[in-house]
Amino acid sequence: MPDVTVLVVGGGVAGVCAAVVLAERGVPVTVLEGRSTLGGRLNTRAVTLTDGSIQPVDHGFHAFFRQYHNLRAVLRRIDPALDLLRPVPGYPVLHRDWPAEDFGRLPAAAPWNLLALLLRSPSIRLRDLRRMDGRAALPLLAYHPERTYAELDGVTAAELLDALRLPDRARAMLFEVFSHSFFNHEAELSAAELVANFHFYFLGNAEGLAFDAPTADYESAIWRPLAGYLRRRGAEIRCGRTAASVAPEGGGWRVETGSGADHRARYLVLAVDPPALASLVRASPRLAAAAPVLARRVARSGTGPPYAVARYWLAGDVAARRPVFSGVSRQPTLDSVTLYHRLETAARCWAGRTGGAVLELHAYACPEGVPGPELAERMRAELAGLWPEVAELPVRDLHARVERQAPAFRPGDHADRPGVATDADGLWLAGDGIGTEVPSALLERAAVTGIQAANHILRRIGAAPEPVRAIRRYGLLARRR
Numbered sequence: 001m002p003d004v005t006v007l008v009v010g011g012g013v014a015g016v017c018a019a020v021v022l023a024e025r026g027v028p029v030t031v032l033e034g035r036s037t038l039g040g041r042l043n044t045r046a047v048t049l050t051d052g053s054i055q056p057v058d059h060g061f062h063a064f065f066r067q068y069h070n071l072r073a074v075l076r077r078i079d080p081a082l083d084l085l086r087p088v089p090g091y092p093v094l095h096r097d098w099p100a101e102d103f104g105r106l107p108a109a110a111p112w113n114l115l116a117l118l119l120r121s122p123s124i125r126l127r128d129l130r131r132m133d134g135r136a137a138l139p140l141l142a143y144h145p146e147r148t149y150a151e152l153d154g155v156t157a158a159e160l161l162d163a164l165r166l167p168d169r170a171r172a173m174l175f176e177v178f179s180h181s182f183f184n185h186e187a188e189l190s191a192a193e194l195v196a197n198f199h200f201y202f203l204g205n206a207e208g209l210a211f212d213a214p215t216a217d218y219e220s221a222i223w224r225p226l227a228g229y230l231r232r233r234g235a236e237i238r239c240g241r242t243a244a245s246v247a248p249e250g251g252g253w254r255v256e257t258g259s260g261a262d263h264r265a266r267y268l269v270l271a272v273d274p275p276a277l278a279s280l281v282r283a284s285p286r287l288a289a290a291a292p293v294l295a296r297r298v299a300r301s302g303t304g305p306p307y308a309v310a311r312y313w314l315a316g317d318v319a320a321r322r323p324v325f326s327g328v329s330r331q332p333t334l335d336s337v338t339l340y341h342r343l344e345t346a347a348r349c350w351a352g353r354t355g356g357a358v359l360e361l362h363a364y365a366c367p368e369g370v371p372g373p374e375l376a377e378r379m380r381a382e383l384a385g386l387w388p389e390v391a392e393l394p395v396r397d398l399h400a401r402v403e404r405q406a407p408a409f410r411p412g413d414h415a416d417r418p419g420v421a422t423d424a425d426g427l428w429l430a431g432d433g434i435g436t437e438v439p440s441a442l443l444e445r446a447a448v449t450g451i452q453a454a455n456h457i458l459r460r461i462g463a464a465p466e467p468v469r470a471i472r473r474y475g476l477l478a479r480r481r
Contacts, residue, residue, distance in 0.1 A: 004461050005265040007032060007255055009243045009280075012040015013443055014430035015271035016226055017074050017450030021466040023233040025458060031235065032255065032263060034242035034276075037219060038227055041273065041405055042443070044219035049313060049397045051354070056217035056346050057399050060309040061325065061338040061360055062443060063088070064214070066207035067200070069469040070440075071447035078225035085212035088343070093177050093327040094386050098123065100326075101173045108208030110476055117174075124170040136163035139191075143199035143475030145437060152192040153414045160191035177327045180335050180364045182441065183304045183406035193409040200439045205471040213325075216345045238263075246270070246427075247286040253426060267460075269453045271430040271446075273405040274303045277418075291424035297416050301433065302408035308333070308363040310376030311340070313350070313397040317357040318389055328386070334379040335364040356396060359383075372400035407433025420452045428453035438470045 006022055008015045011033030022029045037043060039059070047057045064071070064085055075082060091104030099122040106113045106120075118124065139152060139160070152160065157179050161171055178201075179186040179194055186194075201209060214221040227237055242258040246268065253268040270277060281288060281298045288295035324342050328334045340358040341351035347358035361379040376398055384391040417435040420428050430449040432442055440448045448468060455465035 004028070004267070004457075005252075006030070006267045006269065006457060007253065007263055007265040008269045008271055009246075009255060010040060010269075010271035010273075010276075010431070011035070011038040011237065011239065012271065012273075012431075013042055013071065013446035014432070014434075014450035014453075015040070015269065016223075016230070017071070017447045018269050018271060018430055018454040019230055019235055020074055020077060020226070021451055021454035022457065023230055023235040025463045026234070027457065027461070027463070029235045030263060030265065031230070031237045032241040032243060032257065033237070033239045034258075036239050038223040038237065038239065039218055040446075041403075042218050042222070044217045044223070047311075047397075047399050049350075051396070053350060055313075055350060056219060057311050058218050059403075060307075060362055061213070061336070061340075063211035063325070064443070065201065065209070065211045067205035067471055068444040068447070069471075070451055071444050073469070074226075074447060074451075075222065078222075078229055082212075084214050084216070084221045086215050086343075088211055088213050088324050090323050091209055091211070091325070091327070092323050093173055093329055095173060095329045096331075096385050098169055098173060103209045104211075106208060108210070109206045110203040113202065113208055121170075121174070123173040124167065128167050128170060131165055131167075133163055133165050136160065136165070138477065139195050140198055141203065141475055142477040143195055143204065143439075144478045145439070145473060147478075148195050149192045149414045152195060153190050154411050155191040156411050157186040157189040157191050157194040160194060161186065172329045177329045177335070181327070182409065183307055183364050184409055185305060185365050188305075188408070188410055190409050190411045190413065192414060196439065197441050199475050200441055200471060203476055204439060213343060215343070220345075243272070243280055244283060245287075246280060246284040248290045248424065248426075267426045267428075267457050269428050269430055269450075269457075271450060271453070273431065274301060274407045274433045275405060277301075277429070277431070278303075287424065287427075291422055291427065293423040294418065294427075294429075297418040300416050301413065301418055302410060303404055304406040304408045305365040306368055306402050306404045307406060308366045308372055308375040308379070308400065308402045310361045310372070310379055310398065310400040312359045312361065312376070312380065312395060314357045314359065314390075314393040315396050316355065316393040317341075317351070318359070318387055318393070322387060328382070331382040331385075332378065333363045333366055333375060334361055334382040336362045337383055338362070354396075357393070359390075366402070370402070372402045373398065375402065376400040407431075420449050421456065428456050438468060439473065440470075
């Protein structure tokens with residue numbers, strides 16, 4: 001197929017999944033990535049500590065849930081047994097004043113997981129259920145891919161939770177932590193998106209809330225092996241090439257990079273984060289003229305609030321009973337804590353050599369305009385209120401960053417959200433902020449849309465598409481409504 005070439009702009013999960021599917025079928029594909037390595041929001045940086053050692057630092061902890069079937073299928077290309085992942089036991093949610101909730105030890109499938117939650121949870125009692133508004137709760141059990149958005153996309157997640165009339169403790173421990181996990185404030189998150197994600201993560205899949213995580217940094221475990229896999233199948237990977245503009249040209253597409261270099265191909269997949277996509281469309285008047293619907297939808301789509309990630313290297317360890325990963329409820333800044341020295345190889349080696357600990361603190365939706373080190377110290381102080389021993393552990397090193405790259409899921413956005421297909425011939429979108437009919441979110445949404453973009457191209461050229469596996473499409477009570 002000498003006349004079929006593809007440019008994939010963006011070397012994160014979405015772009016690499018698209019490139020893998022295409023390269024396996026012999027399609028000449030080039031991946032353009034602005035950073036020096038692949039990864040996108042799953043990338044890794046090398047940080048030199050004050051002791052002179054070099055440590056890999058991931059962009060932030062990500063849970064690889066077991067219903068991420070399509071992402072896992074791509075990872076099996078480099079590790080058929082998925083030994084690169086290890087189970088992370090438990091999924092506790094911490095609060096300063098209330099007992100922890102542990103979502104990781106519930107039965108996997110609905111409705112048993114829901115029943116077990118109601119029977120075991122220290123945050124809600126059967127008498128509380130009588131005070132709830134059953135009509136307001138019904139949408140959580142009756143997800144429908146069209147009806148849910150028609151009825152709830154104009155409502156905020158906060159308004160939906162208000163309508164439930166849950167006890168404050170149950171709301172904080174069971175729902176607020178969940179809604180924050182999508183990098184949006186609940187007052188700015190569509191209620192329909194909350195219901196869709198509740199379905200995807202809790203009621204609609206057979207794997208439950210248990211998850212895994214890589215045993216090594218993302219670069220070592222995922223991106224270097226996938227880069228080798230792609231190159232062996234003829235794909236080109238060009239890092240340090242930030243796309244500056246896009247234009248239709250001669251029945252195909254031209255991408256100009258920040259260095260002034262041009263790249264041309266018959267087909268184009270834009271798999272970049274929301275702010276980069278918006279910036280690229282603004283800088284591409286010929287693209288906007290050729291695809292006015294795409295331009296309008298991208299202009300209207302938003303970026304979520306800033307998020308902060310702080311990696312601490314401490315002189316001493318936290319208590320042995322502390323879990324590897326914990327969600328955190330009702331703290332002003334802190335949303336989660338991960339013990340990397342009990343999870344990842346390089347951090348474990350550093351801790352073993354020094355007797356210290358490596359902690360990552362994450363704020364999923366933090367205030368604007370606050371520097372990373374200040375947010376890091378706020379999170380550490382909040383963690384010390386939950387784990388008192390943290391206050392006694394001297395800080396050896398800190399690496400803090402604030403980013404704003406996650407998609408917004410505001411009320412009313414769904415109908416005009418950019419989808420994989422566009423009104424520009426030969427151009428498709430992919431990413432975790434791109435709309436798709438397949439129930440998915442976060443890393444799995446990125447993988448699904450990347451595969452779908454590749455499948456559009458494969459159907460054009462008469463090649464076999466990649467199967468896309470999905471969880472149950474409808475909620476438990478959706479067909480009865």
